[in-house]
Amino acid sequence: MENDDLPEERAAVRRMAILSLQAVTKEYASEGQCVRALDGVSLEVSAGEFVALVGRSGCGKSTLLHVAGAMDFPSTGLVLIGDKNTSALNDAQQTELRREKVGFVFQSFQLLHTLTVQENVELPLLLAGNPAAREAALERLHWVDLDGLGARYPHQLSGGQMQRVAIARALAHSPRILLADEPTGNLDSTTGAAILDLLVRLTRERKTATIMATHSPEAAAVCDTLVRMRDGRIEEITRR
Amino acid sequence: MPRLKLFYRLIVRPLFREPIRLALMVLAVALGVAVVLAIDLAGNAAAGSFHSSMESLAGGNDLEVVAPGGAPESVVATLAEQPHPLRITPRMEDFAVDTRTQETLSLIGLDLIAEGSRYVSESGVAAEDSRNRQTIEESIQELEDPKSIWVSPSLGVKPGDHLKLLINDAVQDCIVRGVLPQSSANESVILMDIAAAQRALNRHGRVDRILIKLPENANIEEWRKKLSELLPAGVEVRPQGAGTQENRKMLAAFRWNLRLLSYIALVVGAFLIYNTISVSVVRRRPEIGIVRAIGAGRNEVLAAFLGEAVCLGLAGALIGVPLGRIMASGAVKLMAATVDSLYVSSRPGAIGLSWSSVALALAVGVGVAVASALSPAREAMQVSLTDAMAQGRREYIAQTHKGRDLIVAAILGALGAFAARMPAFAGKPMFGYLATILLIAAAAYAMPALVNFVSQLAAQALGKLLGVEALLASRSLAASLRRTSVLVAALATAVAMMVSVGIMVGSFRQTVVAWMNDQLPADLYLRPAGDPAADRHPTISVELPGKIAALPGVAAVNRLRAYEISYNGMPATLASVDLRVLRAYRNSNFFSGRPAAQVLGQLRGQNNVIVSEPFSYKHHVKAGDTIALSLGEYRASFRIVDVYCDYASERGYILMDRDVLLKYLPDPAPTNLAVFVAPSTDVDQVRKEIQEVAAGHRILIFSDRDLRKEAVRIFDRTFAITYALEAVAVVVAVMGIAGALIALVIDRRRELGLLRFLGAATGQIRKMILVEAGLLGLLANLAGFALGYFLSLILVFVINKQSFGWTIRFHWPFAVLLGALTVVYLATVISGLYPARVAARLNPLEVIHEQ
């Protein structure tokens, strides 16, 4: 799928959902009370699609991302990554799935301060036992325009740079699915916009299925699909 | 009250949030306190409240008259002729073995007829059979019957029972005539008439001790001088119980060293408390800032963290006290056996858990806790208000000054090396102890640099070898450098102690084994049955050596005789050998290096002696010096012609020619026989023949190999308690590591959760924590081994030499060390199992979004 932008191919790709949530509910039992964080959510995301997830705080965005990334599992309903039902996998298979298919980006960057920038990016590959981690990391740093900063430690970077490192790390193992939970939330608006651009660009270039939970109005403008949530339900899906 | 509430909310409650870690820390302190208390209690019971078993039935006198080998009865007569109202009690004092239990009992002979009535009326002996009153004649008959004995209630026999007693080398059938009233000391005593005792012991014409009760308000020192002038030169008049005092003094060094060893576990505990408080200060930096911002003063912050230490110390000590009491029961048996075989016959007293020792244990626990918490608590006090604003995105990394600490370490090390070269102070190796403390402190200061260096190396090497988990593990250890350093220092101290004591004991053992090989030239050795003890010298019947010498397979029999004496206020052993039956020794054991034949030749018929190394060291005498010895009623001068190595006993030995000794102490009965088998004769055959000849005598026959084995057995038993102490210190350290790893896991939970997001399997998380434990163990083993080597030099060449006077050859006990280090290493890794499980079970979703 290297030569893109033929209209029919784009359509075909869209039809081939990489990630599919089918009537997913997620309930938390906390202090005897049952909290329904997701309530019958259905969503399909395909390669190269950039999904923005918006809604008020507490509406279930993070929960949706966790469920979509096989970090958490639905109480009822199905989550399919590729053709795999995440709930049907054992712990090792779930790990395997995450290693191959999913990359996470967080609001607070979540870099390891004991590792250099490059080592942070190499980390997912090393955890997966990939021997070519070094080269891949350098390439990813190039993708996010951080060439030459690999030897620095995270605390020697700006917030925007840290988030770029985090994105490079999330893409280290070429995941099919990229999940970003308010990646611009800790950044000023200019830097935030740059990060947003970067995510869109990488989604297009790398053909990932990207879901980004966000409060930023800019995201809504650039996304392929806008998912508006409320109280654990999808209120509205806008595709363009 | 509001303060207390705050203290509870901010300090105590958080502790309970990690119950396992809290439990481990408290238990570590408890073990440290328990060991100190146990050694203190057991030491008191086995040696500290040392009370010679010969002091039974001897209360209430002022002076005692003694002479090496016994005072002649003429002395009793001289004393009795004094025109003063002195109460004179001559006594025979020896040992008998109860053949039912093989227990060694004190055998005391008193002139029952002369003072029977007084004794009976004063102490209530025979009070229980006063109802069926015997006739006076019957009573006197019983008193005169050489088979009559009176026993202490602990033997569990009643009047009329027969008791077979092994006295010297013969079993004698005795009849129990009465049971003595319960004495406070819980001793087992056999009482006989003095004449019967002399007969049974085959020591006619001499008494072992004469007790003197002076008139009321008499000046004891004046009387001591006056009576000394009356009596022959060799006879000593001294305050009653002086012998007990001497023995106590002799045991002091033994107790000192054990006590100091017992403190090591506490030192390890101190490191752990330091670490615990440091961790809680680092964790709560933002909290401290907030509390300060809303009105807490610096001193209150300081008090809060010291309070945390007090709670830990107090809780540990409260558990440590009963634990120590339990451990003391085990320790006292080991210690009593050692005291018996190395020093003096004694019976361990009851273990008394006094309020003062409880208070001491509490003070030690709390004191150590507060002392080790001081520095981190002071750091908490320094936390600035702005720390509250630091949104904890990046963890505060505790400040360390590797370079500065390394310089401090070098200075401390140099001071330690200097202290190790100082002589003993007041007979104790004070500077040796100081040197060990300085070296441990130096090692603690050098630790950050070492940890940093090694973990950097490890990150490279292990990352390649063990994968990314190892890389992460070594990075995280290096990142929390101070915490890691303290942990490593704690475990390294325990390891160092293990290594140093291991090397010391191993060297000692090797030295003893080598020495024994040179020491036993004869083929068979005989001594009376019964447990051997350093101060018990039962004799063999006089006629037996001749009979054995007449056997066809026997080339020669050497008769050895040993006496318990006191020299310069210290117990010593005086021994003689028959120099006519001299056989070549394999190697020279003499300081001069001269061959044995030459040195021993100088003793023949002369007032010359050789002395053992501990004797020479204790009394500051060397070859060429002259010493004055009391022998029976005589006092004579002897020249020391040489000093010899002797590791059999810590009490000093003086050895002379049998003929010379017999001139002063004419008792010909030997205490040991050394049999030389004729060339090309079967030793086992000769052994059988000796057994036949010796039928009727309770004699034990040992080959040289048996004796060596026996010596090694006693040696190992002696050091069993040391091993136990080491084990506790290591257990404390390993528990500390487990607790600290849990803390590390809790503090890094966000990172661990993140790793799961990045595709780490739970197995990888587990492996990472285990690699951390392994790295800690490796660092501690490395540092501990290095420190242990230097400590062992101090132990072998300074502390041991200055405490006991032995020269030990340095020897690496490779197998033991390798085994011990492996065990510690494995224990450390195993201690990581639980924290690893905690880490693997963390819910990544929960921890990733935590602030």
Ligand SMILES: Nc1ncnc2c1ncn2[C@@H]1O[C@H](COP(=O)(O)OP(=O)(O)OP(=O)(O)O)[C@@H](O)[C@H]1O
């Ligand atoms: N572990 C949990 N236990 C109980 N309830 C939970 C748990 N995690 C989330 N919830 C609840 O589920 C709901 C959805 O939470 P979620 O974190 O998905 O919201 P969000 O949309 O990401 O909010 P925000 O924009 O503030 O990040 C909330 O009401 C929250 O209280």
Ligand SMILES: [Mg+2]
């Ligand atoms: Mg959220």
